[in-house]
Structure formats: structure tokens, C-alpha cells
Amino acid sequence: MRNLKIYHQTGATKQPPGTKPNISLPLPSVPTNDDGSVSPENAANIMNNLSSVVDMMGAASTAAVSLGVIKGILVKLAYKNDMGIDLGIPTSDDITILENDTDLFSQFPRSVHIPKEAFSQALERNGSFAGVLLFPKMYQDDPNSVFINNEVVGIEMGADISNLSRNIEIHYRNVDKNGKIASCRSWNGKEKTQTWITDGCETRETNGSITCHCSHLTFFAILMSPPPGNISTSDFKSLTYITSIGCGLSMFFLAVALFMHCLIRKRKASQATKILMNLFVAMFNLNFSFLVNESIANLGNYGACIVMAASMHYAMLATFSWFFIEALHLYLNLWTRPIQIKHYMMKICITGWVIPAVVVIALLATGKYDYLIIYTDDGNSAKMCWISDAVVHQGVNIGYYAVVFIFTFIIFILTVRQINLFNHAVDNAQNNSSIRTNTFSILGLFLLFGITWAFAFFSHGPMLIASYYIFTILNSFQGFFLFIYYYNSSKNVGEDNKVTASSTSSAAPHTLTSFTPQ
Known part of the structure; x- marks a missing residue:
């Protein structure tokens, strides 16, 4: 498999060169809360059951998937992967796959990079696919903070992927923080109580862009919190x-x-x-x-x-x-x-x-x-x-x-x-x-x-x-x-190398002259 660059683009915008995923798989909608958010339990179940969706792909190597408000992409793993997978994610459902090295990341507000090392670990541990899903309006446990774009990115490869030396990278460009603090968080999808932590993820900000560098696969989001304001x-x-x-x-x-x-x-x-x-x-x-x-x-x-x-x-x-x-x-x-x-x-x-x-x-x-x-x-x-x-x-x-x-x-x-x-x-x-x-x-x-x-x-x-x-x-x-x-x-005090009780301060050459009359 050569380096894949997967892009979501609006219909009004010119499509980049390439082909769409082989097939589209619209699946039954997931139950949502009254405010339209997806519960953490349902999100975890979807990610855990992606392998059954891969079985539905047949001979297709890539598929665009949708479950109501949840959108994403599935790519079957292959043993020849030189660069990993790069994903550019704008706001629409139209998906284009580029099988060349054209770098169009700057054209898209969001992008994800899954390194080659993650593919190697997945193949060694019987993983068969790479899946990236976007969960809008995901519930989170801090009422004073919000997720950037009000969404969560879930990444799954059918195997336990952790301790990567080359991290998963999730980019958000042209972010308006409105005075808030951006912090990359992750949730393992296993605990009944959803806890978003910073362990395993680093937050880097450059020229209005935010990049999360994470060493494992799970649910990721950028939490926007009010600044502490410890100093005026x-x-x-x-x-x-x-x-x-x-x-x-x-x-x-x-x-x-x-x-x-x-x-x-x-x-x-x-x-x-x-x-x-x-x-x-x-x-x-x-x-x-x-x-x-x-x-x-x-x-x-x-x-x-x-x-x-x-x-x-x-x-x-x-x-x-x-x-x-x-x-x-x-x-x-x-x-x-x-x-x-x-x-x-x-x-x-x-x-x-x-x-x-x-x-x-x-x-x-x-x-x-x-x-x-x-x-x-x-x-x-x-x-x-x-x-x-x-x-x-x-x-x-x-x-x-x-x-x-x-x-x-x-x-x-x-x-x-x-x-x-x-x-x-x-x-x-x-x-x-x-x-x-x-x-x-x-x-x-x-x-x-x-x-x-x-x-x-x-x-x-x-x-x-x-x-x-x-x-x-x-x-x-x-x-x-x-x-x-x-x-x-x-x-x-004149300098000499003789140390006496009247000239032995280490402050400067024999400066503590307080023990003898001056």
C-alpha cells in the first residue's frame, strides 16, 4: 500500500485529483441524546465493532462509512506501507483518495497522520484495518470547557497500539481560541465514566494551528478551557x-x-x-x-x-x-x-x-x-x-x-x-x-x-x-x-592566594573582611 491521503471536501470546492473510496457504507443511525450528542458508551461500541464493518467491505480496500451524524473512513491494512496514512478532513462527506505525495494539508482545516509504526504494530498483532471516525457533539465531563469544533476523533486499527516512537498527529488549522487554553486529551473508551486525560498526548501550537501528538490509539479531542488568569x-x-x-x-x-x-x-x-x-x-x-x-x-x-x-x-x-x-x-x-x-x-x-x-x-x-x-x-x-x-x-x-x-x-x-x-x-x-x-x-x-x-x-x-x-x-x-x-x-581588599579568617568570603576575592579591623 502506498501512502494514502484521504480527504473530505465540500461539493462547492474543487475536488483534488484522485479517486473516491471504493464503496460507501451507510449504516443504521446511532441513538443520540436529547441535545443530539453521542453517548460515550455508544461511541465505544461503534469503535469496538468496526471489524464487523470491515467484513462488509468484501474485496474493496477502502470505504466511506456513515452512521447518522457520525462519518468516517475505513482502510484495509496491507504489508507494504512506506509512509503511513494521512487524512485531510474538511466539513463535507465527499471523500477523495490520493495515491501520490501531493501535500494538500494546508487546504483543509483538519488532518490526521497515522505513522508507519502504527501499521507495523497492528499487522504484528493481527489488526486488519485502520478506521478514523468523527463524533460530533460528544459528551464530555467538564461543564466549563468545550471540545474544539464540538467533535471527537476516534482512531482504531483492530489491535492494541501504544508507546509509539513516532506519534499519531491530529492537526487543527486556523483555530480561534477566543482566549481559551487548548489541551489535547484522550479517553480510552473502556471506562464507564468518561475521563479525558492528557497522558500520552502533547499539545503544540504554531501560528494559529494546534497539533496533538499522541503515542496510542483511542478517542482524541482538543479541550478548550478558560485560562486560569493567575496574573493580570x-x-x-x-x-x-x-x-x-x-x-x-x-x-x-x-x-x-x-x-x-x-x-x-x-x-x-x-x-x-x-x-x-x-x-x-x-x-x-x-x-x-x-x-x-x-x-x-x-x-x-x-x-x-x-x-x-x-x-x-x-x-x-x-x-x-x-x-x-x-x-x-x-x-x-x-x-x-x-x-x-x-x-x-x-x-x-x-x-x-x-x-x-x-x-x-x-x-x-x-x-x-x-x-x-x-x-x-x-x-x-x-x-x-x-x-x-x-x-x-x-x-x-x-x-x-x-x-x-x-x-x-x-x-x-x-x-x-x-x-x-x-x-x-x-x-x-x-x-x-x-x-x-x-x-x-x-x-x-x-x-x-x-x-x-x-x-x-x-x-x-x-x-x-x-x-x-x-x-x-x-x-x-x-x-x-x-x-x-x-x-x-x-x-x-588586595587579592592573594592566602586564605585567612579575615579574607575568605567566596563572594569575591577575600571580601568578608568583617573578622578583622579595616
């Missing part, structure tokens, strides 16, 4: 504006700091400075990837979006890792006393760069990166490339940062306590100068350890929007603040 349009625009300015400014000053380090101070850099530069590299990549993310997402190139999502996620996890390492370095120098660790910097770099890579590779392998739509209360939206599964995002990112936060916050509190103990031990003349220096060091450590990220990850309730603003301002400008901290600390 004004807040979203303000936060976006602040982020763009802050990230751009941070990138500039991080680049300046890295330039200063590479051309001026690299040879005499301490371990603390080297660690700080690694953090700056991670933060620069994070700011850059965030700024270009939406532009990449709007290109509509799925592969580019996956790379973008993975890159930004890696930069974020690497930034978290270097927050942890900054705190660890401070702890090793202030509380355990200087110790000689063989290949210390190499081990630190492996921790900071390799561990995030392992996490990202695992998510890439399991296909967790995709388009993510952010909705506002007026139905507008913005697209970005990120982790589409909220559960994975919560488990990986919040879990990862929670570990970092607990450790860095403990070190931060211990450091502040040490500073306060020192202030009580100095005389008043020295104390005034020391307070200014210590306050600067404490603020620097607060940013350096990434504690500001807690405003985003751990904020809930009535202060949620306020926390978004605090987080956006502090973290967007974090690179700028840390550059000022690095510059002033480098100017005030």
Missing part, C-alpha cells in the same frame, strides 16, 4: 519590562567582570575569585537564554524550542549549583580552617557543571521539554520553551533549589552571627567602620547565595504578586549588584 495583564507587562531591562543590564556588567578577570587578574586570582567567575558565567548564560527564549518559541521550530528549553534549564541549575558551591567554599574556609584538598578546583567545577547536565540529559531523554503557554486574566498569552509538565517542574526545579536554599541559608545565618559576635568585640571607633563593611558583605552574600530565588519558589497566597515583583527586581538585576560587590571588594 498589567502585572505581566510590568514584570516583563523589568526583567528585560534587568537581564540586559546584568549581562553587560557580568561580561565586564569576566573581561576584567580574563585580561587583568586571571593570573593572580584566588580560588574564591575563580568560583565567582564560574557563577558569573552561569548567570550570564541564564540571563541570555531567558531574553531570547520567547523569540525562539515564536519561531514555531519545535527542535529549536527543545534546545532552547534545555539550555535555559541547564543554565538555571548550574546557577543554583554555584550558589551552593559559594556557600560551601565559605564554610570550608571559615569553620573547618584551611585544608588542602587535592584537585580542589577540578572537583568544584565538576560539581557545578556536570550535575546539572545529568539532570537536563535525563529530562531530554524522557521528552519533558516543550512549549509552555503563560496566560493572563484577559485571555492573552505568551509562549516560551520550558518544562511543560508542572509536576516535573515542581519536583526537579523546586526540589533542586530547596536543597541549595537550605544549605546556603544555614551558612548565611551562621556568617551573620559571626559578624555580630565580632562587632561586639571591637571598640566604638572601629565598630562604625566595621558596621558599614559588614552590612555591605551581608547584602552581597544574600545575593551571592541566591537566597532571593526563594521569593519565586516558596511564595503563595495574597503576597504572591508582591513576591513576583521582589523576585523579578532582585534577580533580574542580580548580575549588576554582584558586579558592584565584586568591584568594590576587589578594590578594598
Whole structure:
């Protein structure tokens, strides 16, 4: 069997070249509800009994079928199929079969692709046909949502088809969402209570079109739901504006700091400075990837979006890792006393760069990166490339940062306590100068350890929007603040490789000078 492209077209529209199905099989109408909808139980029975309809086809290889309001197509399977089956579905009953590679999908509002792999599985499991039926006015269990075009697509091949590496694709073109959220759903047709779930299906939106990528055969529909409206349009625009300015400014000053380090101070850099530069590299990549993310997402190139999502996620996890390492370095120098660790910097770099890579590779392998739509209360939206599964995002990112936060916050509190103990031990003349220096060091450590990220990850309730603003301002400008901290600390304290109790902050070269008089 060569690649079949099956089209429904209106009589008023010019028919594409080709032939119609061999026969038409009008079957007895299916009982409907008072509103004209087909019950899930009747729909499931029809799909389960398609094999008996195939027996009615005789020697015909294709057939157009109709059961009252239900329309569809049946195609007998053959052992030679190079491309799978493509179906274009407009609104009429006229069916045309094209036995060539002419791509006319753009002429039709709906289309379905069944890959070759599905045919192989069906033939191996004694399947004998491919059937695609449209069920208008199918009942669904969410009163606040509707199916797109008020219809459901049922696909059956006479065998259990699942875990496809090349997915079934269902396309809807020129969709007017009217501010609603589109979500591809499936129902297995077996449960008495109809439950539409997202498992096994991915939703991708490009230029007004929606595509469902599903790894199994069953009933499919696109559910249109009201947006959650978790953030107002004004807040979203303000936060976006602040982020763009802050990230751009941070990138500039991080680049300046890295330039200063590479051309001026690299040879005499301490371990603390080297660690700080690694953090700056991670933060620069994070700011850059965030700024270009939406532009990449709007290109509509799925592969580019996956790379973008993975890159930004890696930069974020690497930034978290270097927050942890900054705190660890401070702890090793202030509380355990200087110790000689063989290949210390190499081990630190492996921790900071390799561990995030392992996490990202695992998510890439399991296909967790995709388009993510952010909705506002007026139905507008913005697209970005990120982790589409909220559960994975919560488990990986919040879990990862929670570990970092607990450790860095403990070190931060211990450091502040040490500073306060020192202030009580100095005389008043020295104390005034020391307070200014210590306050600067404490603020620097607060940013350096990434504690500001807690405003985003751990904020809930009535202060949620306020926390978004605090987080956006502090973290967007974090690179700028840390550059000022690095510059002033480098100017005030000469760099050397000797680690002492008065010059061991991992914030910058020996910046925690609060333990000795200035």
C-alpha cells in the first residue's frame, strides 16, 4: 500500500485529483441524546465493532462509512506501507483518495497522520484495518470547557497500539481560541465514566494551528478551557519590562567582570575569585537564554524550542549549583580552617557543571521539554520553551533549589552571627567602620547565595504578586549588584592566594573582611 491521503471536501470546492473510496457504507443511525450528542458508551461500541464493518467491505480496500451524524473512513491494512496514512478532513462527506505525495494539508482545516509504526504494530498483532471516525457533539465531563469544533476523533486499527516512537498527529488549522487554553486529551473508551486525560498526548501550537501528538490509539479531542488568569495583564507587562531591562543590564556588567578577570587578574586570582567567575558565567548564560527564549518559541521550530528549553534549564541549575558551591567554599574556609584538598578546583567545577547536565540529559531523554503557554486574566498569552509538565517542574526545579536554599541559608545565618559576635568585640571607633563593611558583605552574600530565588519558589497566597515583583527586581538585576560587590571588594581588599579568617568570603576575592579591623 502506498501512502494514502484521504480527504473530505465540500461539493462547492474543487475536488483534488484522485479517486473516491471504493464503496460507501451507510449504516443504521446511532441513538443520540436529547441535545443530539453521542453517548460515550455508544461511541465505544461503534469503535469496538468496526471489524464487523470491515467484513462488509468484501474485496474493496477502502470505504466511506456513515452512521447518522457520525462519518468516517475505513482502510484495509496491507504489508507494504512506506509512509503511513494521512487524512485531510474538511466539513463535507465527499471523500477523495490520493495515491501520490501531493501535500494538500494546508487546504483543509483538519488532518490526521497515522505513522508507519502504527501499521507495523497492528499487522504484528493481527489488526486488519485502520478506521478514523468523527463524533460530533460528544459528551464530555467538564461543564466549563468545550471540545474544539464540538467533535471527537476516534482512531482504531483492530489491535492494541501504544508507546509509539513516532506519534499519531491530529492537526487543527486556523483555530480561534477566543482566549481559551487548548489541551489535547484522550479517553480510552473502556471506562464507564468518561475521563479525558492528557497522558500520552502533547499539545503544540504554531501560528494559529494546534497539533496533538499522541503515542496510542483511542478517542482524541482538543479541550478548550478558560485560562486560569493567575496574573493580570498589567502585572505581566510590568514584570516583563523589568526583567528585560534587568537581564540586559546584568549581562553587560557580568561580561565586564569576566573581561576584567580574563585580561587583568586571571593570573593572580584566588580560588574564591575563580568560583565567582564560574557563577558569573552561569548567570550570564541564564540571563541570555531567558531574553531570547520567547523569540525562539515564536519561531514555531519545535527542535529549536527543545534546545532552547534545555539550555535555559541547564543554565538555571548550574546557577543554583554555584550558589551552593559559594556557600560551601565559605564554610570550608571559615569553620573547618584551611585544608588542602587535592584537585580542589577540578572537583568544584565538576560539581557545578556536570550535575546539572545529568539532570537536563535525563529530562531530554524522557521528552519533558516543550512549549509552555503563560496566560493572563484577559485571555492573552505568551509562549516560551520550558518544562511543560508542572509536576516535573515542581519536583526537579523546586526540589533542586530547596536543597541549595537550605544549605546556603544555614551558612548565611551562621556568617551573620559571626559578624555580630565580632562587632561586639571591637571598640566604638572601629565598630562604625566595621558596621558599614559588614552590612555591605551581608547584602552581597544574600545575593551571592541566591537566597532571593526563594521569593519565586516558596511564595503563595495574597503576597504572591508582591513576591513576583521582589523576585523579578532582585534577580533580574542580580548580575549588576554582584558586579558592584565584586568591584568594590576587589578594590578594598588586595587579592592573594592566602586564605585567612579575615579574607575568605567566596563572594569575591577575600571580601568578608568583617573578622578583622579595616
